[in-house]
Amino acid sequence: MVEILTAEEFEMMKASGKILQEVFKTLEKSIKPGMSTYDVDKIVHDIITGHGAVPSFLNYGNPPFPGSICASVNEEVVHGIPSHKRILKDGDIISVDVGAILNGYHSDACRTYLVGDVKQEVKDLVERTKQSFFEGLKYAKAGMRTGDIGHAVQEYCEGFGYGVVRELTGHGIGTSLHQDPEVLNYGKAGHGYKLKAGMAICIEPMITLGKRYIEQLSDGWTIVTRDGLPAAHYENTILITEDGPVMTTFEEDV
Ligand code: MG
Numbered sequence: 137m138v139e140i141l142t143a144e145e146f147e148m149m150k151a152s153g154k155i156l157q158e159v160f161k162t163l164e165k166s167i168k169p170g171m172s173t174y175d176v177d178k179i180v181h182d183i184i185t186g187h188g189a190v191p192s193f194l195n196y197g198n199p200p201f202p203g204s205i206c207a208s209v210n211e212e213v214v215h216g217i218p219s220h221k222r223i224l225k226d227g228d229i230i231s232v233d234v235g236a237i238l239n240g241y242h243s244d245a246c247r248t249y250l251v252g253d254v255k256q257e258v259k260d261l262v263e264r265t266k267q268s269f270f271e272g273l274k275y276a277k278a279g280m281r282t283g284d285i286g287h288a289v290q291e292y293c294e295g296f297g298y299g300v301v302r303e304l305t306g307h308g309i310g311t312s313l314h315q316d317p318e319v320l321n322y323g324k325a326g327h328g329y330k331l332k333a334g335m336a337i338c339i340e341p342m343i344t345l346g347k348r349y350i351e352q353l354s355d356g357w358t359i360v361t362r363d364g365l366p367a368a369h370y371e372n373t374i375l376i377t378e379d380g381p382v383m384t385t386f387e388e389d390v
Pocket of ligand 1: 244245306307338340371
């Protein structure tokens, strides 16, 4: 089902997204070597619940996800489980994917943070993964198609020789966390679902330094690159308006 939201509902989506802006502004200053991924989860959980919102990921799925964030370090692509035992080291990267529900409206976004001094090729991967989101965002307009977005992301990333993960995708969002349409990070321009004003979508490139192939760990959640090379992830919730895309989760002044 594709949900078409009213102007009032768009305002609700913006209020929900604003909480994630605060999350990212806080994490940008907080993430340091020596912290555990549980510590990061706790910071985010407290911000979300402090606003009277609910962390969308907590208890989501089967087995129920045990954190408020997905904390995916280095070769972990997505869905890493926060843990007291996973301590961030100098040179790591960590993707923090987070969702919030406020008054029934969801927002979903991700940033990949550098921990201390990170190798240049990994820094480039993180920066270009973010830029690939913005390449896709150019097509997040009424009348364009999801394939236009995927094509733009894929072309940009493969130009650097990176892998574009295909098994996991962006999605529609609104009164549920994941809904139609799928927003693939690869594809053909002019193909896919035609976007309409009133929709809300998440574009979320998951990009690898090596090959694009992934596998799931035995915890039932964590997805890693098969070749063990690092991966980065970047995501925002986007409203499709008559006047173009509006990101609800993008923190302007970081
Ligand atoms: Mg998402």
